[in-house]
Amino acid sequence: MGSAEEDYNFVFKVVLIGDSGVGKTNLLSRFTRNEFNHDSRTTIGVEFSTRTILVGDAMVKAQIWDTAGLERYRAITSAYYRGAVGALVVFDITKHQTYDVVDRWLKELYDHAEASIVVMLVGNKTDLAQAREVPMEEAKMFADNKGLLFVETSALDSTNVEEAFKTILKEIFYKVQKQKQRSSQSNTVSLASESPASTAPAQAERRPCCVAL
């Protein structure tokens, strides 16, 4: 308590998904700890980390969850997606096959997450642009068609990693704000948009002890 990290107005859970080896774990560590590991080991089960950033005038604590891309290391489906308000679907721009399966990841995501989840398509490893197999325009168009945010990143040299996470957090934040307005119009007394029944997603949690910012 009391540390800057602990003062926040919202907690957003964001999940990372995508094929094995596309760089999910390094995106996580780059954003939350500014670290990159060339030989990061295969994720088994789940990993997670947080970082608190300012979005608009609110402190948002981003809880980033990372899971195994390899089918056999994941027993995790609904439990992993539960409560997630954002998702980064990551592929490797130098491996077309990791892009080909994005559709499958999206399907799993929509099968288990709230329909209102904010989704961003992320083409990672732009530092290896000379080995590019997925044209940026192609991925961008795909994202537009599906109504996803899109960005290309490099966890290795940090390009766009901040931007990617900040963009999705901002988008989630606006969605929450809008929802709050709607719920106040409909005469709901409290700000407790925490889990307004089953219709709306659990967009934000608010810890009473942290209200006084």
Add this chain to the structure above:
Amino acid sequence: RLEEVPLEVLRQRESKWLDMLNNWDKWMAKKHKKIRLRCQKGIPPSLRGRAWQYLSGSKVKLEQNMGKFDELDLLTGDPKWLDVIERDLHRQFPFHEMFVSRGGHGYVELLCVQPSAAMDGLGTVSSMGPSSALIRCRGLAALAWHWRLIPGLGYSLGYSSLSLQEAIQLDGQILFSLLHKVSPVAYKHLSKQKIDPILYMTEWFMCAFSRTLPWSSVLRVWDMFFCEGVKIIFRVGLVLLKHTLGSSDKLKSCQGQYETMERLRSLSPKIMQEAFLVQEV
């Protein structure tokens, strides 16, 4: 911190183990309890590789299947599996010399064995990941884990009709209901937070704690595991849960789901220390 075994004790243990290994069938038939006790005390490092082979039964399997490895080795693996293994293998033990270079010693052997095993209907072989690599590092024959250790570790024993995913979920549920008895406080807390067991036990079980515990504790746990089987994995899991979330005092600092997960992620070194852990198991 390593538990120091006095040199004389170690020598005594070594000679006891040599005697057991030399008369293995007799010991297994008549004095299994004693073997179990000695496994609990820790197998002397110099004999550990051999002992694990005997305990797991891989030695027998190895002899029964002479030449099988070479035979399988000649087969070409399913490209799908080869690709997965290729992408994955060097990342399992990034710092181990055997896997540092592609084409290195351990790398080639694992690459040879894994696809053949996969083709052999032991699809779960790759799920062993770090554990199988660990066994390789301990100098056991490739066949050892291929034929015996994989079923023991890799969720096919008794679960042959289940996918790995289903098996781990089932184990998660079993672990959780055992926790109800062992530590009602921890059980209640995890239930209240709606933390699905697979969120914390997947890595524990899939890797038989090789990624969780300090190395000296991994070896001790495995000594018992090879002797007594999968129940050891459950017990270790229960000890960790109980000593992490088992009292209202401990729960004060992990009120939220995320905080609880974080606590389970960074376990206290004290409870993972070999002397403490083994005694609790």
